[in-house]
Amino acid sequence: MNGDFLETAGYVAANRFGYGPRPGEIDVISKDPKAWLKDQLETIDQIPLAMQNLPASQTMLVKEGAWRQERRAMARSADGQTLMDRQRNNRRESIRLSREQLRTRLQVAIETEQPFAERLLRFWSNHFTVAVSGGQKAVLRTIAVPYENEAIRSNLAADFTSMLMAVEQHPAMLIYLDNDNSIGPNSDIGRRRDRGLNENLAREILELHTLSVKGGYTQTDVTSLAKMITGWTVTWQRSNRPRAGNQNPGKFRFTQPMHEPGTHVLMGKNYRGNGVRQGENALKFLAQHPATARHVATKLVTHFVADEPPLAAIARIENVFIESGGSLPAIHEALVDLDEAWQPQFKKLKTPEEYIVSIARAMSTNSSDGRDLRAYNSMSQALTGFNQVPFTANSPAGWPDDADHWGSPDALLKRIEWANEIAEHSSNRLNPLDLYAAIMPENEQLKLAITRAESRNQGLALLFASPDFQWR
Amino acid sequence: MRADKQREVNYKRRQLLKSLVAIPLVSSLSMIPSLSFAAYAASGDKRFILVILRGAMDGLAAVAPYGDPALTGLRGSLLPAENELHKLDSFFGLHPSFSNLFNLYQESELAICHAVASPYRQRSHFDGQNVLEIGLDGPDQAESGWLNRCVPLIGQSNRKNTNASPAMAIGPAVPAVLLGDAEVGSWAPAILPVPSDSTMARLQRLYSEDEFLGAKLEQALLARDMVGENSMNRSRRPGQNFNVMIDATAKFMSQEHGPAIAVMESSGWDTHANQGATQGQLARKFTELDEGLARLKRGLGTSWNNTVVVVVTEFGRTAAVNGTQGTDHGTAGVAFLLGGSVNGGKVLGQWPGLASGNLFQGRDLRPTTDMRSLFKTVLRDHLGTEMNKIDSIVFPASSAAAYLDGLV
Numbered sequence: 097m098n099g100d101f102l103e104t105a106g107y108v109a110a111n112r113f114g115y116g117p118r119p120g121e122i123d124v125i126s127k128d129p130k131a132w133l134k135d136q137l138e139t140i141d142q143i144p145l146a147m148q149n150l151p152a153s154q155t156m157l158v159k160e161g162a163w164r165q166e167r168r169a170m171a172r173s174a175d176g177q178t179l180m181d182r183q184r185n186n187r188r189e190s191i192r193l194s195r196e197q198l199r200t201r202l203q204v205a206i207e208t209e210q211p212f213a214e215r216l217l218r219f220w221s222n223h224f225t226v227a228v229s230g231g232q233k234a235v236l237r238t239i240a241v242p243y244e245n246e247a248i249r250s251n252l253a254a255d256f257t258s259m260l261m262a263v264e265q266h267p268a269m270l271i272y273l274d275n276d277n278s279i280g281p282n283s284d285i286g287r288r289r290d291r292g293l294n295e296n297l298a299r300e301i302l303e304l305h306t307l308s309v310k311g312g313y314t315q316t317d318v319t320s321l322a323k324m325i326t327g328w329t330v331t332w333q334r335s336n337r338p339r340a341g342n343q344n345p346g347k348f349r350f351t352q353p354m355h356e357p358g359t360h361v362l363m364g365k366n367y368r369g370n371g372v373r374q375g376e377n378a379l380k381f382l383a384q385h386p387a388t389a390r391h392v393a394t395k396l397v398t399h400f401v402a403d404e405p406p407l408a409a410i411a412r413i414e415n416v417f418i419e420s421g422g423s424l425p426a427i428h429e430a431l432v433d434l435d436e437a438w439q440p441q442f443k444k445l446k447t448p449e450e451y452i453v454s455i456a457r458a459m460s461t462n463s464s465d466g467r468d469l470r471a472y473n474s475m476s477q478a479l480t481g482f483n484q485v486p487f488t489a490n491s492p493a494g495w496p497d498d499a500d501h502w503g504s505p506d507a508l509l510k511r512i513e514w515a516n517e518i519a520e521h522s523s524n525r526l527n528p529l530d531l532y533a534a535i536m537p538e539n540e541q542l543k544l545a546i547t548r549a550e551s552r553n554q555g556l557a558l559l560f561a562s563p564d565f566q567w568r
Numbered sequence: 569m570r571a572d573k574q575r576e577v578n579y580k581r582r583q584l585l586k587s588l589v590a591i592p593l594v595s596s597l598s599m600i601p602s603l604s605f606a607a608y609a610a611s612g613d614k615r616f617i618l619v620i621l622r623g624a625m626d627g628l629a630a631v632a633p634y635g636d637p638a639l640t641g642l643r644g645s646l647l648p649a650e651n652e653l654h655k656l657d658s659f660f661g662l663h664p665s666f667s668n669l670f671n672l673y674q675e676s677e678l679a680i681c682h683a684v685a686s687p688y689r690q691r692s693h694f695d696g697q698n699v700l701e702i703g704l705d706g707p708d709q710a711e712s713g714w715l716n717r718c719v720p721l722i723g724q725s726n727r728k729n730t731n732a733s734p735a736m737a738i739g740p741a742v743p744a745v746l747l748g749d750a751e752v753g754s755w756a757p758a759i760l761p762v763p764s765d766s767t768m769a770r771l772q773r774l775y776s777e778d779e780f781l782g783a784k785l786e787q788a789l790l791a792r793d794m795v796g797e798n799s800m801n802r803s804r805r806p807g808q809n810f811n812v813m814i815d816a817t818a819k820f821m822s823q824e825h826g827p828a829i830a831v832m833e834s835s836g837w838d839t840h841a842n843q844g845a846t847q848g849q850l851a852r853k854f855t856e857l858d859e860g861l862a863r864l865k866r867g868l869g870t871s872w873n874n875t876v877v878v879v880v881t882e883f884g885r886t887a888a889v890n891g892t893q894g895t896d897h898g899t900a901g902v903a904f905l906l907g908g909s910v911n912g913g914k915v916l917g918q919w920p921g922l923a924s925g926n927l928f929q930g931r932d933l934r935p936t937t938d939m940r941s942l943f944k945t946v947l948r949d950h951l952g953t954e955m956n957k958i959d960s961i962v963f964p965a966s967s968a969a970a971y972l973d974g975l976v
Contacts, residue, residue: 231849232842274841277892292891296840299691309692309707315929481760483740490622490835493694499780504742504754505788508781512771516763541777545770554767561771563778
């Protein structure tokens with residue numbers, strides 16, 4: 097690699113593929129930026145230390161199952177006040193836990209030495225979005241972060257088919273998109289009760305997770321897939337009956353009495369009734385379909401390179417997807433090897449989460465410092481102000497990925513205000529000119545503005561609120 | 569960047585630099601404008617507010633065709649009792665939650681269009697919303713929204729003194745209907761203090777060099793200048809509170825130099841499970857919408873007389889209940905038109921009927937009015953946009969969508 101390339105490549109690696117540099121990191125990265133990125137792929141599926149003690153989704157689901165049983169009993173016997181008090185306490189506890197989970201997740205992004213791994217996790221987690229809502233689905237609040245680790249992170253070094261299967265069989269996704277209650281009209285239960293098919297998950301599998309709207313499926317295919325995944329549900333409690341299948345509560349369970357019997361046709365192919373394998377075979381077909389490769393490649397290049405993704409880059413990733421059979425390590429490496437990724441004229445507007453984390457990294461925010469622990473709280477809350485609280489996207493399509501959305505006039509002004517607040521409160525430790533030199537590529541105008549600032553506070557505010565700091 | 573867009577951006581940059589001198593910078597001690605500002609809006613300038621309900625609002629629940637014999641068989645458990653509906657005539661009834669809308673109907677300030685849909689016939693939310701907002705007959709056929717294309721066509725006599733765009737998005741992001749070459753404003757509640765004048769001035773100089781972000785910042789400051797910092801607007805959950813958005817829209821639209829066009833959004837309409845009937849999930853959303861629109865009318869004051877509000881959704885929902893006491897994505901639905909300028913008190917459109925032979929693809933309400941007809945009519949008859957410009961620039965290739973007479 098020549099010197100000119102290395103000049104900016106370090107910044108490109110840190111910003112495009114990471115969350116921005118911590119001071120001092122650019123020197124390390126610049127020695128071999130591509131290697132720095134590819135090395136991170138080795139340990140990409142390891143759960144970070146800080147998250148290892150968080151409860152698994154199964155634990156939370158079993159708790160929820162026990163609570164639902166107790167609530168039914170209480171509804172019959174206890175007074176309304178006691179029930180309401182318990183509900184309120186449960187809700188408070190679940191909110192407390194979810195806040196802790198989100199804080200830890202943010203902390204990992206801020207402190208990690210493998211930011212590329214975290215960025216890839218966010219990408220796939222957004223592709224397979226799960227979002228929290230209330231009512232019957234309130235349990236999603238405390239299983240969203242575990243879902244991200246269990247279904248997504250642990251498959252980042254595997255292949256797309258494995259991740260797809262893990263996602264569509266995870267209780268979080270089944271609950272989020274109403275498949276846990278979807279019943280085949282001709283199944284045992286369907287014929288006895290007045291409940292039936294719900295197409296929500298099947299539709300989003302086709303439209304969002306695999307083929308995309310251009311993939312050539314029809315309404316009939318949606319219904320067909322929905323039938324094939326009836327019975328894909330969650331066990332809430334251990335059954336008392338010894339022969340019953342639900343001996344492992346809080347997990348995915350295939351429930352034959354809910355399953356629509358018979359052969360179903362998807363995109364012209366027959367899938368014979370074969371228990372859980374019927375739906376699994378359909379998913380495998382979808383995972384390997386060329387339209388899926390095209391869809392995923394387009395999203396990856398859009399996310400990492402530009403809002404208007406260069407077609408040649410999409411084609412390259414698509415080819416790697418197809419030729420490697422959807423190998424995620426191969427796909428992720430191919431991203432690093434894209435020529436376009438190293439050309440600075442392609443840039444993306446940072447999302448609020450990316451923006452907040454890049455500022456925290458620039459300031460070397462660190463969980464071993466008491467002041468910084470409070471800073472983590474305020475950063476988590478800042479995401480509320482920016483409308484990007486994790487797992488609250490408005491739809492299964494997840495967070496948008498373009499400057500038109502995140503760069504509205506109002507949103508931009510809010511970033512500036514927030515950066516200014518941060519600078520006002522923390523700049524005594526930091527010399528903005530030194531910081532500029534450590535984290536930004538050469539920019540005479542910005543350097544001059546910082547030099548001429550009235551105070552260190554203002555200099556720092558100018559750095560973080562500058563237009564150049566908004567892009568990656 | 570395209571050459572014409574570059575030229576436009578350069579123009580904006582010069583304007584921004586000029587405005588550093590002309591327009592006072594935002595101060596953290598701005599006076600809180602009181603609602604008496606509404607008294608200024610006697611200018612006679614027409615206002616248009618578009619409310620987009622995202623998630624496919626169930627039109628058959630909102631305005632039940634109780635006179636249709638097939639309804640009970642299809643909707644059974646999801647239907648309110650007939651005597652709970654607000655009867656509009658011998659055939660249609662508003663959902664019980666819509667008491668304020670019912671009053672507006674009786675005062676001829678609400679018109680309802682039933683069995684209306686955009687040209688889109690698939691059932692993807694995202695493509696459906698895209699078609700609704702881009703204004704063509706299929707998804708992803710243009711980069712700009714139809715309201716953005718209107719911006720250069722709006723003639724406003726009292727707007728010579730301001731750079732602020734005549735169109736605004738109320739909420740944290742600009743929706744696709746307002747995206748395009750014309751700059752538009754956006755506003756959402758503030759929760760942090762503004763930076764000092766000195767910092768803002770320095771930042772504006774830095775931003776003048778960034779084509780994309782510089783124009784955004786200018787619009788934001790102009791909007792902020794219009795309302796000032798206001799503790800009423802502080803919200804711990806900006807973007808979540810429908811009433812805060814309603815209040816802001818009312819404030820902006822009732823100002824003399826305020827925007828002519830505003831767009832608001834509401835989501836949470838995708839009721840696949842446990843939708844409820846007289847009570848329940850959907851009823852709560854209806855109440856929120858009903859009370860919000862009433863609040864909007866109050867907030868607009870005399871401006872209400874010059875205002876048309878159109879409430880739309882990307883498509884309706886299935887005629888029959890699904891297996892989880894909800895409904896799935898459908899086709900035709902309902903649109904509301906309200907405002908002092910509306911010729912209300914009627915239900916527009918041809919009712920296609922709910923007998924199974926009349927359903928679209930055997931499952932959805934069949935559309936008999938094109939959504940674009942509503943939009944085109946409002947633009948021509950309320951905002952005074954020239955018909956040939958509407959048909960060539962705003963809604964090209966929309967001859968299938970006829971203008972409606974006597975709407976406003």
